[in-house]
Amino acid sequence: MFTGIVEELGEVVGVTPTAQDSALVAVRGPLVTSDARHGDSIAVNGVCLTVVDVDGGVFTADVMGETLRRSALGALRAGDPVNLERAAALGSRLGGHLVQGHVDGVGEVLAREPAPRWETVRFRLPAALSRYVVEKGSITIDGVSLTVAEVGDDWFSVGLIPTTLALTTLGTRAVGDPVNLEMDVLAKYVERLLDARQADAPVSGPVAS
Template sequence: MFTGIVEELGEVVGITPTAQDSATVAVRGPLVTSDARHGDSIAVNGVCLTVVEVDGGVFTADVMGETLRRTALGTLRAGDAVNLERAAALNSRLGGHLVQGHVDGVGEVISREPADRWETVRFRLPAALSKYVVEKGSITVDGVSLTVAEVGADWFSVGLIPTTLSLTTLGARTVGDPVNLETDVLAKYVERLLAAKEVTA
């Protein structure tokens, strides 16, 4: 479980294809590897990956073919910056919201509107996910916990403050770039419970 509060900007060192369309990814992140061990979870652009090895500030993780196809990790190249977050500790503050690291779909940047100290950024999202997105609700974009400003049938917008613009990859995303989206898990649980109630009624 994560909070969507990015701890550092890491860098993809390399991606090595393996059998059956899977790959091993190596990521440099001195902070998140400072106490990382084999088997720990680190979110990379919002995707929960399991640490295989740590060596000199670089960790490696295996990525299944399904993950490469269903998230934007499949578009990463060596040298790309990535948002990194270690799994939340039970005694830590919940600064963002509950994030699983399980991507629901891939969105796309469709516009950016700079203001004096922030930017309004609009993202396209798969229409099937729009029912889970509400104004003033939470959404995770490339692992960053954000508050939804507006929402449409297949889009939503957020306001990015200077800290988010400078300390995450969202400051450099351009129109057309793909992003990983995870909707609020609470909305999905409520939907499931209501559906079960209708069946038994």
């Protein structure tokens, strides 16, 4: 579990294809690797990956084909910056919101509107995910916990403060760039419970006279 508060802007060192449409990704991140061990979880652009090895501030992780297809990690190349966050510790402050590191889909930067102290960025939203996005609700973009400013049928926008622009990849994402999206897990659980409740509800019929 994560909080969507990026700890470090890391760098992809290499992406090595492996068997069965998977890959071994090496990422440089001195902070997140300072206490990392084999088997630990680190979110890379919002995707929860398991540490295979740590060597001199660089960690490696296996990325299976399903993850490469359903997230923007498949487009990573050596030299790319990535948002990094270690798994949250019990008892730590929850600065963002509950983030699983399970990407629901890939969005796209549609427009950027700079302002003196912040920037509004609009993203394309996959149709299947639009029902989970509400104004002033939480959403995770490339591992960054953000508040939704506006919502349309197939888009949403957020406001980025100077810190987010400077210390995460969202500051340099260009129009057309893909981004990983994770919806608020609470919305998904509520939908599941309501669907189950409706399925269990008795079917009303005509009342006998």
